[in-house]
Amino acid sequence: MAAGSTRPTSRDVARAAGVSQAAVSLVLGDKWRGRVAEATAQRVREAARELGYRPNLAARNLRLGSTRTVLLVVPALTTEFFAGVYTGAARVAADHGFGVVLYPSPEGIGPARDPFASAQAALDGVIASSMAAEALTAIRGDQLPLVMLDSDPAGGTGATTVNLDIRDGVRQTARHLLALGHRRFLHLAADIPSWTFEVRARELARCLAAVPGTELRTASAPLSIDGARTAAETALSAPGPRPTALVCDDDKLAAGAYKAARRLGLRIPGDLSVTGLDDLALATALDPELTTVRLDAELFGERGMQALLAVLESREPAREDIPVTLVVRGSTAPPNAF
Amino acid sequence: MAAGSTRPTSRDVARAAGVSQAAVSLVLGDKWRGRVAEATAQRVREAARELGYRPNLAARNLRLGSTRTVLLVVPALTTEFFAGVYTGAARVAADHGFGVVLYPSPEGIGPARDPFASAQAALDGVIASSMAAEALTAIRGDQLPLVMLDSDPAGGTGATTVNLDIRDGVRQTARHLLALGHRRFLHLAADIPSWTFEVRARELARCLAAVPGTELRTASAPLSIDGARTAAETALSAPGPRPTALVCDDDKLAAGAYKAARRLGLRIPGDLSVTGLDDLALATALDPELTTVRLDAELFGERGMQALLAVLESREPAREDIPVTLVVRGSTAPPNAF
DNA sequence: CGGACGACGTTATACGTACAACTTGCAGCG
DNA sequence: CGCTGCAAGTTGTACGTATAACGTCGTCCG
Structure with a gap:
């Protein structure tokens, strides 16, 4: 664990730069004009960067009131x-x-x-969704205990991960649609580079590859209802035999798919079976109600927190994916069921 | 402003109770067993309550690391x-x-x-939604600068308020439905005791009372899709002539109303016009898309923050409701348009 | 040539808390 | 009676920061 040495303080920076703690505070607080020479300020800033110095907010808050x-x-x-x-x-x-x-x-x-x-x-620690990629670099800057949600367990970060069993959710979805008799699939995928979405694509491809005579196309869409509508509309009007099953990366995308189907005059589930993933309130607001994979968000949060606590107490966190379940509703049926 | 005297510290409590600061820390930190007499502890706790003492978290965090x-x-x-x-x-x-x-x-x-x-x-201050009533008492315990969102401007709290012009939204909705020819209204109301909902009911009643021959019934529902479905289903199957216009307190309730209508075999907007309030993504995911009042949430947040900043700098905060607009979509039409 | 002034820092201190180490008074025991 | 031991506190200090108040040295001007 990197928690060995304590965090550097402004005094450590001062020592490294060969100045007083006060000078460090002046420089880093941008109050040094006419009080500290440019060259010295430079030295201080460099030392701070080198040590990975971050001001202690508790102390600052106390001081500033x-x-x-x-x-x-x-x-x-x-x-x-x-x-x-x-x-x-x-x-x-x-x-x-x-x-x-x-x-x-x-x-x-x-x-x-x-x-x-x-x-x-x-903060004492951080729980981060793998979708919040933007913030991650900043986080890695600190040496805070970190738990990742739905991230690559073999990931290079070395952080603890807590995952939903998304692969199994995709497997259940594929099995359900295959059992209904579908063979031509369209995957409406989120265009976010995140492990949790990559795993969906990989697993769906794997499941279908195991069944001869199946076909899988993929359409990429931004994670919004209207983005999904556009992408689905385009993909569904493409030449060639139309897919009969539309597997969406989440419920929001599925809602977009509904709008696309409506515009193209396709009936769900008669002409097109649609599945989602999340089981948001949205899923049952749609007509027909959406067949989707239920994720237990609260349990996910609890496990994440428990894992972080384990790390903080330097115990070994449990390593076990959280089970998910397919909820079959009205949006899936055998193909061409007229 | 109540910001006159500074916040009491543990030393103030000590002085008031006639003990040392350390004793206060021991008592309030629950570490006094066998170190401080029960009677003394009692005195300390009382003094703390009387002064409204709250430990300075910055100091505590600094001390505890x-x-x-x-x-x-x-x-x-x-x-x-x-x-x-x-x-x-x-x-x-x-x-x-x-x-x-x-x-x-x-x-x-x-x-x-x-x-x-x-x-x-x-914290230096608080922005609170009037819907978060539960938290308010705790907040009022402190003397923090407070800005309320969508709360009674004449409210007894004396706090600064920033409001959306909900009344105008309701007015626009009523005008729209009346112009279409509707006369029998049902109000699907949230069962949350909050000014922002009370104002909807009041204004709707006022608008309709001005037009002879109108009728207004009210159904109360929890703020969830399925709660709304149940309430709407019950209200719509009540005896007597069925309402032709359903005004919902927000989009989520409207989604519930859609489900109710589906179950009862009512077509929207043919048999029943439905309106919402919020303009969530959900609104356009519904079929037909929902006529609703668009609220500019971000602007609302910005104004709230600006008001709080004004209070913090003891300036006079702007007092002006944020305008809203009715977005007419497919869920409203003249009654009995077959 | 004296001293005023600016450039470049440093020293010292306070913020409010938690807790380790010390004090004091009194009872009990050999 | 002297000593131990415990109850009931108190004194003192450190956490890391920001900034007011103070040097110190050289320069420039009258």
């Missing part, structure tokens, strides 16, 4: 609406050097949880 | 899925005395934002 952080209390995280609220608030906050911390108001979290308890912040 | 806080990086807040992940993680974390802070990975928040910047925490 302010945190430049704000709490956003939202009813729950269940709608796109408050995602937008967060985004807007965070943007303005960032412009003013503020941060925003989310507090989703308690819903089974515990009895009368104190909102402020969740905001003691500055 | 640990924050018992963990970061959850999610791709975005746009799906129910990660809401579940958060809930599960937060539950386990709470059991271990940990907090969870959300970092929705950047999507237009700014160029290469540092995830950790958002986690310096301990």
Whole structure:
């Protein structure tokens, strides 16, 4: 574990650069104009970079008596609406050097949880979705204990991973559609370079390759309803025999596929069987209701946290994929069932 | 402003209780067994309560070298899925005395934002949705600057409020449906005691009362698709002439209404016009697409943050409702249009 | 030639907490 | 009576940072 040596402080940087701690603070705080020579400032910045110095926020906050952080209390995280609220608030906050911390108001979290308890912040560890690739580099900068969600278990990061058994979900989906008699498949894939999506493609191809006479095409789409609609519409109007089964990387893409089918005059499931993955509320809002793979998000979160706790206490985290189940609804049927 | 006197510290509590600061720390940290007399401990606790003492988390974190806080990086807040992940993680974390802070990975928040910047925490202020009523009492305990979203502007809290012009949204909806010729209305209302919902009911009633020959019934439903389905199904099968227009408090409820209509064999919009409020992705995933009121969530967030900044800098925050627009789609038509 | 001033730093301190190490008074025991 | 031991605290210190207040040296001007 890299947790051996303690994190460098501003004094360590000072020592390395041959100046006082105060000088480091001045330079790194951009208050050095006319107080520190350019050359010295350069030396300090270099030393800081070399040591991987990050200021201790607790100390800074204590010193400044302010945190430049704000709490956003939202009813729950269940709608796109408050995602937008967060985004807007965070943007303005960032412009003013503020941060925003989310507090989703308690819903089974515990009895009368104190909102402020969740905001003691500055971090001991990180749980990261593999879809949040953008943030990862910044995270690896620190030497924080890290747990990855749905990431390559053999990944180069060496981080602990907690995965849903997506492969099995895809396997169940393929088996179901094959059993119904489908042979011509279209895979509506998310265009995000993430292990969790790559594994879907790989496993679907593997399952179908095992059955002679099957055909698999792939269409790539952005992870939004309307992006998916466009991609599906294009793919479904391509020349050649039309696929009878459409396997979507998640429920949102499936919703887009429904819109595409509607536009092309295709009936679901008569002309086209559609499957999703996630089992969002959206899945049963569609008509017909969507056959999809149910993921237990809460369990996923719990396992992720447990794994992180294990790492923090330098225990061995459990290594076991979380099972998923196919929920068969009205969007799948035998092909050409008129 | 209540920001006059600075927050009490453990030393203030000590002075008030006639003991040393260390004793306060022992008592409040539950480490006093066999070190402090029960009577003294009692006195300390009382003094703490009286002064409204809250430990300074920055100082505590600095002292302990640990924050018992963990970061959850999610791709975005746009799906129910990660809401579940958060809930599960937060539950386990709470059991271990940990907090969870959300970092929705950047999507237009700014160029290469540092995830950790958002986690310096301990708060200077709070932005709260009026729907998050549960958390409010805890918040009022502190004397933090508070901005309420969509709350009663004449509310007793005296907090700054930033509101969407929901009343105008309802007005536009009513006008649209009345112009189409509807006279028998059903209001599918959220069963959450919050100003933002109360105002919908009030304004809808007001609009319809102005037109002779109109009729308004109300059904109350939990804020979920399936809860709404049940409520709508019941209300629509009630005796008497069936309503021709169904006004829903938000898009999710509208999705439930679609399911109810499907079960009852009612065609939308032929037999029943339906409207929503929010304009979620869900709205265009429905068939036919939903006529709904578009709320600019990001702008809402921005205004909320700007208002909070104004309060923090003791400026006068702008007091102006955020405009909304009715988006007419396929779910509304003249009644009995066969 | 004296001293004022700017450039370049340093020293010292405070923020509020948790806890290790020390003190004090009193009971009990050999 | 002297000593141990325990209850009931207190004193002192460190966590890492930002910044006010202070040197020190050379230069330039009157």
